[in-house]
Amino acid sequence: MTTAVHLSPSDLTEARRDEASLRAFLHQLPGVDKVGLEARAAALGTRSIKNEAKAAFIDVAIRMVDLTTLEGADTPGKVQALCAKAITPDPLDSTVPQVAAVCVYGDRVGDAVAALGNSGIHVAAVATAFPSGRASLKVKLMDTKDAVDAGAHEIDMVIDRGAFLSGRIGQVFDEIVAVKEACGDAHLKVILETGELATHDNIKKASWLAMLAGADFIKTSTGKVNPAATAPVVLQMLEACRDWKRVTGQYMGMKPAGGIRTTKDALKMLVLVHETVGDEWLNPDLFRIGASTLLNDLLMQRQKMRDGHYSGPRYVTND
Amino acid sequence: MTNFEYAPAPESRSIVDIKPKYGLFIDGEFVEPLSDDFFETINPANEEHLSYVANAGDADVDAAVRAAQRAFTKWSKLPGSERAKYLYRIARIMQERAREFAVLETLDNGKPIKESRDVDVPLVAAHFFHHAGWADKLEFAGYGKNPRPIGVAGQVIPWNFPLLMLAWKVAPALACGNTVVLKPAETTPLTALLFAEVCQQAGLPRGVVNIVTGAGATGAAVVAHPGVDKVAFTGSTAVGKSIASAVAGTKKRLTLELGGKGANIVFDDAPIDQAIEGIINGIFFNQGHVCCAGSRLLVQESVAEEVMDRLKHRLTTLRVGDPMDKNTDVGAINSRAQLERIRALADSGDVEGATRWSAPGELPQKGFWFAPTVFTNVTEAHRIAREEIFGPVLSVVTFRTPAEALEKANNTPYGLSAGIWSEKGSRIHAMADGLRAGVIWANAFNKFDPASPFGGYKESGYGREGGRAGLASYLQQEKS
Numbered sequence: 045m046t047t048a049v050h051l052s053p054s055d056l057t058e059a060r061r062d063e064a065s066l067r068a069f070l071h072q073l074p075g076v077d078k079v080g081l082e083a084r085a086a087a088l089g090t091r092s093i094k095n096e097a098k099a100a101f102i103d104v105a106i107r108m109v110d111l112t113t114l115e116g117a118d119t120p121g122k123v124q125a126l127c128a129k130a131i132t133p134d135p136l137d138s139t140v141p142q143v144a145a146v147c148v149y150g151d152r153v154g155d156a157v158a159a160l161g162n163s164g165i166h167v168a169a170v171a172t173a174f175p176s177g178r179a180s181l182k183v184k185l186m187d188t189k190d191a192v193d194a195g196a197h198e199i200d201m202v203i204d205r206g207a208f209l210s211g212r213i214g215q216v217f218d219e220i221v222a223v224k225e226a227c228g229d230a231h232l233k234v235i236l237e238t239g240e241l242a243t244h245d246n247i248k249k250a251s252w253l254a255m256l257a258g259a260d261f262i263k264t265s266t267g268k269v270n271p272a273a274t275a276p277v278v279l280q281m282l283e284a285c286r287d288w289k290r291v292t293g294q295y296m297g298m299k300p301a302g303g304i305r306t307t308k309d310a311l312k313m314l315v316l317v318h319e320t321v322g323d324e325w326l327n328p329d330l331f332r333i334g335a336s337t338l339l340n341d342l343l344m345q346r347q348k349m350r351d352g353h354y355s356g357p358r359y360v361t362n363d
Numbered sequence: 364m365t366n367f368e369y370a371p372a373p374e375s376r377s378i379v380d381i382k383p384k385y386g387l388f389i390d391g392e393f394v395e396p397l398s399d400d401f402f403e404t405i406n407p408a409n410e411e412h413l414s415y416v417a418n419a420g421d422a423d424v425d426a427a428v429r430a431a432q433r434a435f436t437k438w439s440k441l442p443g444s445e446r447a448k449y450l451y452r453i454a455r456i457m458q459e460r461a462r463e464f465a466v467l468e469t470l471d472n473g474k475p476i477k478e479s480r481d482v483d484v485p486l487v488a489a490h491f492f493h494h495a496g497w498a499d500k501l502e503f504a505g506y507g508k509n510p511r512p513i514g515v516a517g518q519v520i521p522w523n524f525p526l527l528m529l530a531w532k533v534a535p536a537l538a539c540g541n542t543v544v545l546k547p548a549e550t551t552p553l554t555a556l557l558f559a560e561v562c563q564q565a566g567l568p569r570g571v572v573n574i575v576t577g578a579g580a581t582g583a584a585v586v587a588h589p590g591v592d593k594v595a596f597t598g599s600t601a602v603g604k605s606i607a608s609a610v611a612g613t614k615k616r617l618t619l620e621l622g623g624k625g626a627n628i629v630f631d632d633a634p635i636d637q638a639i640e641g642i643i644n645g646i647f648f649n650q651g652h653v654c655c656a657g658s659r660l661l662v663q664e665s666v667a668e669e670v671m672d673r674l675k676h677r678l679t680t681l682r683v684g685d686p687m688d689k690n691t692d693v694g695a696i697n698s699r700a701q702l703e704r705i706r707a708l709a710d711s712g713d714v715e716g717a718t719r720w721s722a723p724g725e726l727p728q729k730g731f732w733f734a735p736t737v738f739t740n741v742t743e744a745h746r747i748a749r750e751e752i753f754g755p756v757l758s759v760v761t762f763r764t765p766a767e768a769l770e771k772a773n774n775t776p777y778g779l780s781a782g783i784w785s786e787k788g789s790r791i792h793a794m795a796d797g798l799r800a801g802v803i804w805a806n807a808f809n810k811f812d813p814a815s816p817f818g819g820y821k822e823s824g825y826g827r828e829g830g831r832a833g834l835a836s837y838l839q840q841e842k843s
Contacts, residue, residue, distance in 0.1 A: 050669065075786040077806045080637030090477060092372035092689040100367065283636050318367050319680055326367060 063214030127159035261297035272302025301334025391569030434570030443499030450495035473695030512540030514592030522548035618826025623779030627657030655780035705754035778820030
């Protein structure tokens with residue numbers, strides 16, 4: 045199989061040349077029909093995941109969770125508790141897998157690194173003046189370096205939506221490139237904040253812009269803006285990842301975040317992955333789910349699958 | 364990491380009670396056929412026996428028409444608001460018993476449960492609701508101050524959307540004050556017979572709806588009966604022509620909704636991912652057993668390779684199999700006869716030099732199955748580009764300019780449907796203006812709404828169903 049809309053790797057090189065080339069590239073991408081996109085996402089939402097498939101999907105979902113706390117009130121103690129939960133999601137059941145990462149603000153990275161020890165769970169830090177991104181590039185880079193120096197394995201940056209919406213796409217691109225540079229070995233997730241980009245055409249352009257600029261993952265949202273990771277948005281971003289692979293041969297990661305609270309929500313995300321990019325992406329290296337409360341619902345559903353009845357929220361830990 | 368398969372998620376068959384044998388629904392009750400003849404109906408997905416159904420003879424049809432004539436006297440004089448009450452009641456019962464109808468439709472027809480559940484049955488309820496709303500507003504429909512019903516409507520419907528076609532026929536007929544003798548298709552009579560129960564449940568006056576099951580001869584008897592004032596037929600163009608001959612020279616009014624060879628036209632500026640979904644929905648929805656199917660893909664040459672590549676890739680993810688599984692996308696072919704017709708036409712594509720590609724995957728051993736298939740290197744002269752296949756077979760033709768697309772799209776004896784895929788509004792309007800098709804979708808395909816009239820040009824028939832335009836088929840249009 046070849047091609048995505050007469051694209052070749054050299055087109056991508058050309059797109060990176062300057063702002064005009066980038067603009068021309070993004071402009072020629074096929075549009076997105078909102079009605080059709082929503083219909084497809086809704087149709088995939090009716091997939092029925094039962095029995096052994098459900099059990100398997102729940103464990104995959106747990107492995108993909110970026111367990112998140114992003115509050116002004118975050119304390120070392122709160123982060124410690126979250127990390128303990130990341131390592132042992134269900135203290136009463138050792139067969140529950142670990143989550144993929146713990147996601148915190150930059151100043152809590154040290155706490156998380158210490159608490160996670162050699163568990164293999166990554167520490168992800170939001171950076172670049174998260175969630176608004178309203179700071180100078182200098183501050184954003186400092187923010188990033190600070191988190192990386194503290195031991196973050198992954199950086200979740202936000203794009204400058206103001207610049208994107210006013211057409212200064214070169215600036216958005218350059219910022220991502222600079223942050224990627226500042227990341228060093230840390231993986232870069234680029235948050236588009238789809239709720240603020242508003243149209244599916246914008247989301248498509250921003251996805252390609254981020255991929256061209258060096259993102260390891262494209263991520264829907266900060267979780268601070270609604271709407272966030274809706275099924276149509278996740279579907280179209282997965283389609284962008286799929287097309288990226290077709291053109292470049294390289295994998296692109298994807299992270300929906302924001303508003304994914306129930307097992308049902310998470311399973312719908314995995315269905316989108318399964319039917320759009322394929323099972324290769326059912327892997328924490330390529331797909332993450334950013335969430336804070338989701339994990340407990342996954343655990344309760346898992347207990348129900350195991351015991352045949354609901355246990356209730358008292359049987360999972362509140363962190 | 365492991366491969367993910369959805370576990371089987373079968374809908375429960377036990378929700379529906381299929382009787383061992385069905386009589387005819389005449390004058391408000393089920394009666395034994397005077398013909399004393401029954402035929403079998405089976406599940407096309409596994410060839411299992413479902414039930415025996417009466418094969419109505421001439422005397423049975425005569426009894427049904429007479430019952431409809433008797434009922435017409437009172438029904439036609441009821442105030443519209445009273446008729447509306449019955450239609451609203453039927454609509455609500457259809458919603459309440461939706462799951463039962465969906466399961467029965469899938470068992471008898473072979474279509475995936477997700478379609479009968481999410482498309483057919485909700486649209487059926489919507490049709491009754493819509494026409495209930497018209498029943499007391501006919502004087503405002505633009506057909507004169509006091510539009511009158513025609514009389515007894517003889518309605519013959521196909522097997523592809525058994526219950527939905529029933530609703531398209533029965534709802535407007537009743538709303539306008541007509542009574543009905545309906546002949547469901549031979550291979551899919553069961554949901555019509557369950558609908559008869561709904562008529563009883565709704566307290567519909569005796570004889571307003573009569574249902575006579577049978578094969579072609581029964582349908583011909585309904586059409587030929589002198590007591591029938593209006594004939595409505597949905598089905599093949601060949602049968603439609605014979606009905607038109609039979610009705611010619613009589614007092615009978617006639618509407619025909621016949622075959623099609625719809626063009627789905629994809630321009631190079633189309634929203635590509637949605638266009639792919641639209642192509643698939645256009646031809647593989649309901650196994651391609653859709654008169655308005657987008658069975659000809661006209662794709663602009665500059666993106667043809669790209670579209671084909673994406674289409675094939677996407678087709679490998681289509682789930683073909685047990686129609687009762689909630690995750691099935693494509694179900695069974697409705698009958699052995701239809702399967703043979705599809706095979707014969709597809710084989711003609713091979714012989715005439717087109718290139719066949721079928722989605723990989725094993726088909727069930729029992730039942731009637733045909734893999735989703737795409738033909739490329741198709742020319743306008745090929746049979747698969749001209750004849751209605753009525754199955755999951757897509758013929759792909761390329762074009763270079765909008766004028767060429769229009770020329771190719773209209774180069775067919777049919778004129779039922781077309782689809783246009785482009786992000787450019789002015790192009791969509793210009794194309795729609797030039798297309799000789801009764802239904803045209805822009806950046807969509809196979810979308811239905813009771814308010815939107817449906818019908819064809821040329822050999823796709825005449826008359827419209829749905830909306831204000833559809834009422835014309837069931838009203839005498841006197842001067843206002």
